[in-house]
Each structure stands twice: as structure tokens, then as C-alpha cells.
Amino acid sequence: MPNKLKLALEEVSSKLSAKMTDIDIVEHERETRLKAESCGMPYINLVNFPIAQEALSLVPEEQAKKFKIIPILLSEGELRIGVVDSEAPGLADYLKEFTKEYFGHYVLYLISQHSFEVAVKHYAGLVKVKQGVAGVAITESDIKKYQGLMKDFTKVNELLVRATVTDMVTIIIAGGMDMSATDIHIEAEETDIKVRYRIDGLLYTVAETKKDSWVKLISRLKLLSKLKINIETKPQDGRFTIFLTKDKIDVRVSTIPTAFGESVVMRLLRSSATGLQFEDLGLQGKAYDILKKQVERPNGLILTSGPTGCGKTTTLYAILNKLNQSDTKIITLEDPIEYKLKGINQSQVDHTKGYDFTHGLKSILRQDPDVVMVGEVRDPETAEIAVNAALTGHLVLSTIHTNSAAGAVSRLLSMGVKSFLLAPSLNAVIGQRLVRRLCPKCKQETKLDGETENRVRKILAAVPKNSGYQVEMNKLKFYEGKGCQACGKLGYKGRIGIYEILTVTPEIEKVILETNAAEQKVEELAIACGMVTMVQDGVLKALQGITSLTEVFAQAE
DSSP: OHHHHHHHHHHHHHHHHHHHHHHHHHHHHHHHHHHHHHHTOOBOOOTTOOOOHHHHTTSOHHHHHHHTEEEEEEETTEEEEEESOTTOTTHHHHHHHHHHHHTSOEEEEEOOHHHHHHHGGGGGGSOOOOTTSTTBOSOHHHHHHHTTSOSSHHHHHHHHHTOOHHHHHHHHHHHHHHTTOSEEEEEEOSSEEEEEEEETTEEEEEEEEEGGGHHHHHHHHHHHTTOOTTOOSSOEEEEEEEEOSSOEEEEEEEEEEETTEEEEEEEEEEGGGGGOOGGGSOOOHHHHHHHHHHHTSSSEEEEEEOSTTSSHHHHHHHHHHHHOOTTOOEEEEESSOOSOOTTSEEEEOBGGGTBOHHHHHHHHGGGOOSEEEESOOOSHHHHHHHHHHHHTTOEEEEEEOOSSHHHHHHHHHHTTOOHHHHHHHEEEEEEEEEEEEEOTTTEEEEOOOHHHHHHHHHHHHTSOGGGSOOOOTTOOOEEEEOOOGGGTTSSEEEEEEEEEEEEOOHHHHHHHHHHOOOHHHHHHHHHHTTOOOHHHHHHHHHHTTSSOHHHHHHHHO
């Protein structure tokens, strides 16, 4: 009996203690509310409050415990945070840096210690993200859930109609990966949202969804790419990364304000693309041998020329892969760095800090490099430094915006580069375009009309005899893509370059020195020395069934 009585008394005492604790909690919440009122802060009780996981995941648990803060809600660019002590040491600095990176605007709510202890337990149920790897927000499992379901454009639209905002972003990216898109465009229009993919250089509309999900969709994209959610009137740039088992996708995000909301463009940069080898560029015959020889020279200037999006940087990366040896120091200066290359020192231009191509190139040359790649020659200062570097024992690679290889010579001279410096420093200029490859599974022979056949014969007849090509004019066959499931019914799959390789021969060097190198004269001399023009290279590739004449004439003439 005494033991039973003792147990009963302990049970009563325990219940009384629990009751007292509840009373203390209520009193503590009342005191916290009064303190908030006196400080002019909003108050909130987080017991049974539905804390958003999307908000909670923004602050690591260790930081939450250190400063006793809980992010509770993310709404239209405004982050709401519960805090036990708004004047805690180091809290103001942490919030300043944190919100500078993500949002730019937040609201603090005063909470009690008990409220914090209850809320911090939500971290136990939070989906864990691999720490120490920036940008992991969409996982491989998320992508795999939708990959393979979107082999044509209609499937993307069907899936988006019934998806949540989080799934919408995943579906859009998974669809882009399925269809080998290089860019994804998400555009707000007056009544709806339009999603478009750039596939092999052309834009295709793949989906149109309801406008009412726009705010949540744009917020989700900005969260992933670490952009400020509340800024809608200025352009922003960010990026995030999707880690796959055998690959890594860097997603570069750009936003600009438009009439009906922000336009978002995501560029999908596959790390596997950096493995493109020099031999796989699509150079053929004598052009391959000439460029290979020029690339292996210890010094000089090699330029790739053409409009934006014609694969100039990809060509330079393939050359760098060929040159990348343990005994060769390679430094690049890029804006921006699109792909990370192992074993190569890559530096990114930062105009906000005065680190542009001119100043960056000067600094790079003090690093004792063997090979230097400059993203673009766009001004007289950069051109002059690049030419001088090529003359002083460095192999310099760069790009320039001209329509032809011969045009690069005139462009450099118009920038103010001295002809007596340019002539001995310039090794070669690569003029290039990208054309779509015919789908091998559905390509079929096509009959040319009389006008097109005459045009083709004229182009082939002009191929230099010393170029290494032999064309049988009585056996001309060309192809078109019919469209099938393998290519998404487009008739094309992938792209290949068409090229013209201009090397500075003694004859061309003489013209540069004597006449300031008129573009037409330089091109005539190059052809006389065996240069195959871009359109000729394209027609020869069409003759091999690699691409179509439609593609060649659209890009090279």
C-alpha cells in the first residue's frame, strides 16, 4: 500500500507540474507579445503554425540554432522570419548578407523561446540537401521522374497543366534535357505563360500555361538561381546546378523585365560538352590538316569568326582540349565561364570591379602562360595586347564578330592594329557556322529542282583543285529529314560546323602590309591557296548526307 500511495502521489505531482508548465508557457507568450508591441515588432506563436519547407530550407539548421531564428514563410518576394532576440550578436550581419544574396527584403517576427524550440523540430522532417555543393535544388530523381515522357512537344503541355509549381520547373527542365535543348525561354504574356525550347539553333513553342501561376513560378526559379525575388524592374543573372550520375548540368539563368512580367531564359550547359575533341569538330580534308598544323605552333594568333551562337567558343574549347598537356600552362579569360575545363586556369571578367578583357589580359601575361584564350577581341586595346602577346612567344586564341574569315583581317586593321604587327602575328582565322545534322533514322534522298541543281553545281565547280576534294558531278545525291520519333519529328538531330580556314600565307602577309588588306582581295588569295569557303564546305557535307542543302543555304549564304 505505501508503494502504491507513493506512485499515486508522484502521478498527481507530475500532472500539477505539467499544468504549471502550460501556465508558464501561456504567460511567457503573453510577455513576448507585450515585448513585441513595445518594440514595434509583429508577434507570432509558432506552435501548430504551418511552417513552409521552402522557407525553412533557406537557413541551415546550425545557423537557425546559433541565432535562434526560424524562416517561416516566403510570399511574393518577402521572407518572414521568427526571431527570439532581434538584437542577438552577429544576427544583423548574418541577415544582411543572407538577404543580399537571396531577397533584399524580409520581415522579423518576435517569437518566444518555447515557440522556437517547437519550430526548430521541423528541421527533422526537412528533405536533406547535400551540403557543400552549390546549387543542388533539383535532384536527379526529380528529373528521372519525368524524363522519357516528353519525346514530343505536346507532352510537355499536358504535364504542365496538372503540375504543382515545384513540379512545373522540374518538368520544364526535364523536357529541355529530353529534347537536347540548349536554352529554355519562359515568357509572361498578357493572358498566359509561354514556354519555348531552342533546339539545334531554332526556337519551338512547347507549352502555354495559365497566367495565375506566374508569380509562384518566377519565385521558384529565382530561389533556385539565387536571385533577389522582390526585384522585378532590373535584369538579373544567376545559376544553379543539377548533378547527375554521369554528368552535370549547369543552368545559367537570365531575367529581364517585360510588359507583362519578367522574361526568363535558362541556358543548359552540359559538362559532357567540354569533352568535344578537335577531331570531332567536323573539319575535313585539307582544312583539318592546316588547322592542326597551326594549332601546334608555339606562338601566334588564331581567331574564330562568325555571329553569336555559331559555336566559336566550342571550337576554342576543342582546341584547348587538344593543347591541354601537363607541360603546357593554359589560362583563359572569359565572359562568362560557360564550362569548367580540368587542368586549365579559367578567369572570369567582372566589369563591376574594372576587370575587363584589357586589364585581365595584361594580368594573365604576367602569369607565364604558354597558351592564352581571350573570350572576345572587341576593342582596340584588347586587340593590340593580343597581337603583341602572339608576337612575344604565346599562342593566343580568341573570337571576333565578322561574317567571314577574311573579314577578321579588315576588322582588326579597322580597330587600329598596325599592319606590320598583324601580318607576322596572325596564324589563322576560322570562319564558321552551325548547321543541323539530318536525323540518320529518317533521312531520305530528295530531288533537286533545276535552279537549285545549277546553283549547287556552280558552287562545287568553284572548289579549289588544290583543296584535296574530288567531286563526281554526275553522282550528286542530297537528302532531307522526314521526321520521326527519334528526332521529335523535326527531321534533324544535333549540329555540326561548316568552316573556312584562312591561313596567312606569304602572299596574304604581303597584301596586309601593302594594301591594308581589303577583305575581297584577302579572300581571293586564300581561295587561290586552296581555301574551301563555308558554303562549299556545307554543300560537300550535304553531299555526304550529313546535313541538308536547306540548312547550308540558310546559314552560309
